[in-house]
Amino acid sequence: MAERWPEYPHDALGWSVQALLPLVHRPPNGTWGRRGATPFTLAEEWIGAPMHAEPRVDALVHRYLAGFGPAGVKDFQAWSGLRRTDEVFDRLRPGLRVYRDEAGRELFDLPDAVLPDPDVPAPLRLLPDFDNVLLAHADRTRVISDEYRKRVCVGAAVAPTILVDGHVRGVWTLRRDGAATVLTARPFRALAGAESDALAAEAAALLAFATPDDAHELRVERPE
Incomplete structure (x- = not known):
């Protein structure tokens, strides 16, 4: 595009393509600790089929x-x-x-969807930022209270969250500290013994997945 329209700023041409063409943000961009050029490709090339003329x-x-x-x-x-x-x-x-x-x-x-028994506890989970579980319903109090939402959704950002029994009960961050990768959990309330154990297990699994070659550390801050 820059060769075809050299009189226009290259950045403006790039943003126009992203706004007007169906694109896919393909991997491996977003790998831990690395940044670089955003790899886009045409959606039709990625899925291997023409785009539908009308929304389905x-x-x-x-x-x-x-x-x-x-x-x-x-x-x-x-x-x-x-x-x-x-x-x-x-x-x-x-x-x-x-x-x-x-x-x-x-x-x-869906007709074949299975509803779990309401008495079955939901396992503790660490959700990434902008997870659709927090954004997929008009009434978000089914997952996050209005009070906690103010602490999780700040401006245009949606922080990574800690789910306890299916509800947001804190936030977490991941960063490198020297040779170690540290997961810092910030619960909004005190965690019970079983909840603390579940958090430790979930954090260990996430750290092993994200940075398998690093030393790992879990830090749990006191609720404010």
């Missing part, structure tokens, strides 16, 4: 429910940015399961 909203609804169902129409709209999708869900209704939540709102799910 029905397929998008099914993919969304596979990841985040049961969920309502407003949840899908909050996640996708699409509006006026009520007729889409009505058309798909015969092939979906339909539930009601405590407030009487309709929730949809």
Whole structure:
């Protein structure tokens, strides 16, 4: 592009391509501790097939429910940015399961999706920044309280979070300190003994995955 339009700034041409063409942000960019040029490629080359001329909203609804169902129409709209999708869900209704939540709102799910028993505890998990679990529903209090959301979602950022029994109970960071990689956990409340053990196990697994050749350390700060 720079050769074709040499009179225009190269940065402006690059940003125009990112805004106007369907691109894929392909790996290996984002490897731990390294930065560099962002590797983009045309979406058609990456998937090996032409792009569809029109959006496949029905397929998008099914993919969304596979990841985040049961969920309502407003949840899908909050996640996708699409509006006026009520007729889409009505058309798909015969092939979906339909539930009601405590407030009487309709929730949809895939017909073969399995609902866990509500008494089964959710395991402690360390979620990355901008994880869709925190962003995929209109009512985010099902995962994070309004109080904690102010501490996790600051400006345009969404911090890495600690889930305890399916709810946000803290944040964490990962950084290199000399020859070691340190995971620092900042719980919003004191963790019980079993929760502390689960945090240590989850942190060890993450550190082994992220930096297998480093020394590792877990630091847990006192709740503020």
